[in-house]
Amino acid sequence: xxxxxxxxxxxxxxxxxxxxxxxxxxxxxxxxxxxxxxxxxxxxxxxxxxxxxxxxxxxxxxxxxxxxxxxxxxxxxxxxxxxxxxxxxxxxxxxxxxxxxxxxxxxxxxxxxxxxxxxxxxxxxxxxxxxxxxxxxxxxxxxxxxxxxxxxxxxxxxxxxxxxxxxxxxxxxxxxxxxxxxxxxxxxxxxxxx
Amino acid sequence: xxxxxxxxxxxxxxxxxxxxxxxxxxxxxxxxxxxxxxxxxxxxxxxxxxxxxxxxxxxxxxxxxxxxxxxxxxxxxxxxxxxxxxxxxxxxxxxxxxxxxxxxxxxxxxxxxxxxxxxxxxxxxxxxxxxxxxxxxxxxxxxxxxxxxxxxxxxxxxxxxxxxxxxxxxxxxxxxxxxxxxxxxxxxxxxxxx
Numbered sequence: 001x002x003x004x005x006x007x008x009x010x011x012x013x014x015x016x017x018x019x020x021x022x023x024x025x026x027x028x029x030x031x032x033x034x035x036x037x038x039x040x041x042x043x044x045x046x047x048x049x050x051x052x053x054x055x056x057x058x059x060x061x062x063x064x065x066x067x068x069x070x071x072x073x074x075x076x077x078x079x080x081x082x083x084x085x086x087x088x089x090x091x092x093x094x095x096x097x098x099x100x101x102x103x104x105x106x107x108x109x110x111x112x113x114x115x116x117x118x119x120x121x122x123x124x125x126x127x128x129x130x131x132x133x134x135x136x137x138x139x140x141x142x143x144x145x146x147x148x149x150x151x152x153x154x155x156x157x158x159x160x161x162x163x164x165x166x167x168x169x170x171x172x173x174x175x176x177x178x179x180x181x182x183x184x185x186x187x188x189x190x191x192x193x194x
Numbered sequence: 195x196x197x198x199x200x201x202x203x204x205x206x207x208x209x210x211x212x213x214x215x216x217x218x219x220x221x222x223x224x225x226x227x228x229x230x231x232x233x234x235x236x237x238x239x240x241x242x243x244x245x246x247x248x249x250x251x252x253x254x255x256x257x258x259x260x261x262x263x264x265x266x267x268x269x270x271x272x273x274x275x276x277x278x279x280x281x282x283x284x285x286x287x288x289x290x291x292x293x294x295x296x297x298x299x300x301x302x303x304x305x306x307x308x309x310x311x312x313x314x315x316x317x318x319x320x321x322x323x324x325x326x327x328x329x330x331x332x333x334x335x336x337x338x339x340x341x342x343x344x345x346x347x348x349x350x351x352x353x354x355x356x357x358x359x360x361x362x363x364x365x366x367x368x369x370x371x372x373x374x375x376x377x378x379x380x381x382x383x384x385x386x387x388x
Contacts, residue, residue, distance in 0.1 A: 039235055039236075040235060040236040041233055041234060041235050041236065042233075042234040042235065042236050042243075042278075042281075044281070049236075077285055077286050077290070078284070078285040078286070079285060080281075080282065080285035080286045080290070081282075081285075082281065082285070083281070084236075084278040084281055084282075087236075087238070087274075087276065087277070087278055088274065088275075088278075090272070091271055091272040091273060091274035091275075091276070092271050092272070092274045092294060096271070096274070096294055099293055099294050099296065100286060100290055100293050100294065102293065
């Protein structure tokens with residue numbers, strides 16, 4: 001029998017849960033959603049946002065928890081929308097970003113994700129994932145969520161994230177990379193405890 | 195002799211300190227800057243951001259404290275940039291907002307400010323100030339800060355906030371109104387304690 005360890009993921013975003021669950025299953029981790037709404041601080045550092053949230057939940061509920069925070073950082077816009085990508089997407093959307101990029105020749109951008117892990121009594125740890133890319137001239141595709149329709153990963157074949165299946169996207173995705181970095185560390189860490 | 199009561203204002207923005215100090219002096223309050231960097235949570239509600247920050251500082255330092263949070267809410271942009279106005283200003287600036295408004299006929303917007311007051315042992319209280327206005331077709335003026343150069347208050351004479359002196363702006367400003375609401379309440383409150 002394969003032993004599978006339960007970790008809670010504090011998120012209300014089912015897309016993120018699915019994406020993460022698939023990856024962590026490969027490391028013997030069974031990810032479970034915590035309905036708890038995590039409190040996020042305002043910061044330009046995703047690490048700080050994710051770690052403070054993980055610590056608060058781990059302390060208050062006494063569980064092993066991961067939190068994730070991610071953002072789109074566009075070079076020509078001085079890293080806008082960065083840590084506030086969710087609110088920016090909910091208000092001005094992909095169209096707003098395309099308006100802002102209308103006359104920009106430098107279309108370089110990156111998605112960054114930070115996964116923070118915390119156990120009740122310990123300091124949280126962060127794991128980073130980055131994917132480099134470009135802002136597409138117009139939105140393409142209907143899969144994924146957020147700014148996926150306007151992000152073309154550099155390592156890809158020219159399609160946006162929203163034109164890929166979940167599995168294809170996981171090859172490149174910042175979030176997938178951050179979760180794999182966490183999974184690898186966690187596996188080592190579990191072995192070291194035995 | 196006029197008795198003047200000291201209250202700490204947790205901000206790192208000297209413009210805000212000056213604006214608030216001038217107003218509260220009229221209510222017998224001597225506002226002093228707390229160098230403490232306040233921790234702001236992410237929320238669409240300014241009240242929540244200001245109150246959590248005030249409570250944390252009042253609890254940790256054991257002082258009377260006010261915090262202030264404000265934002266520009268643009269109707270045609272679904273309330274963008276809202277609570278994240280500072281980061282939005284630091285990255286895409288007034289020019290970014292003008293780009294987003296390029297084809298918009300509805301240019302209505304409002305500035306909202308919330309002042310939260312907290313004493314160590316009590317629940318924080320919020321005071322709101324709002325000013326209605328329009329987004330100017332281009333930036334005008336050099337006074338003030340933030341989005342002042344593109345905001346024309348409805349009650350004014352067509353000038354932007356950045357074309358007004360501090361004293362003129364205080365007639366209309368959301369922040370001035372929130373601080374006056376606080377000042378009035380505080381004066382009553384002090385009287386009730388005697």
